[in-house]
Amino acid sequence: MPPRLSRCVFLFMDLAIIGSGYVGLVTGACFADVGHNVICVDNDLQKIEALQAGKVPIYEPGLEEVIHRNVSAHRLRFTSSIREGVEKAQIIFIAVPTPQQPNGDVDLRFL
Numbered sequence: 001m002p003p004r005l006s007r008c009v010f011l012f013m014d015l016a017i018i019g020s021g022y023v024g025l026v027t028g029a030c031f032a033d034v035g036h037n038v039i040c041v042d043n044d045l046q047k048i049e050a051l052q053a054g055k056v057p058i059y060e061p062g063l064e065e066v067i068h069r070n071v072s073a074h075r076l077r078f079t080s081s082i083r084e085g086v087e088k089a090q091i092i093f094i095a096v097p098t099p100q101q102p103n104g105d106v107d108l109r110f111l
């Protein structure tokens with residue numbers, strides 16, 4: 001039997017996404033769109049400045065609209081400061097590159 005609606009609890013959280021590329025930016029935008037407060041962090045200052053200026057550096061269908069909607073609603077913001085990103089976060093997602101090295105090992109230096 002499905003759970004009764006009256007027992008459902010909708011909990012919105014403060015989330016931080018470290019790495020605002022294809023995975024991080026889309027993840028952050030979608031979490032914000034369902035109601036969470038999201039801060040997306042990146043160490044690429046140009047990327048963060050572009051996002052703060054309303055420019056979306058990657059193309060994913062519908063992403064720009066989702067980002068603009070949630071920035072306007074103050075649920076989504078961007079920073080190059082890890083400290084600012086994580087200080088209030090209840091959950092931190094890491095979405096930085098993990099490329100494969102020539103010997104097959106994972107390159108974890110971005111972490």
Ligand SMILES: NC(=O)c1ccc[n+]([C@@H]2O[C@H](COP(=O)([O-])OP(=O)(O)OC[C@H]3O[C@@H](n4cnc5c(N)ncnc54)[C@H](O)[C@@H]3O)[C@@H](O)[C@H]2O)c1
Pocket residue numbers: 018019020021022023024041042043044047095096097098099110111
């Ligand atoms: N893109 C995909 O389809 C896909 C699928 C599965 C898994 N992944 C994994 O997800 C992770 C992210 O992939 P992606 O495609 O989003 O990469 P991406 O290169 O598009 O984005 C990574 C972002 O992380 C930023 N970054 C790097 N080091 C950082 C640091 N120390 N602090 C803050 N920001 C930092 C980069 O500037 C970049 O904007 C990788 O580990 C990748 O293997 C990606």
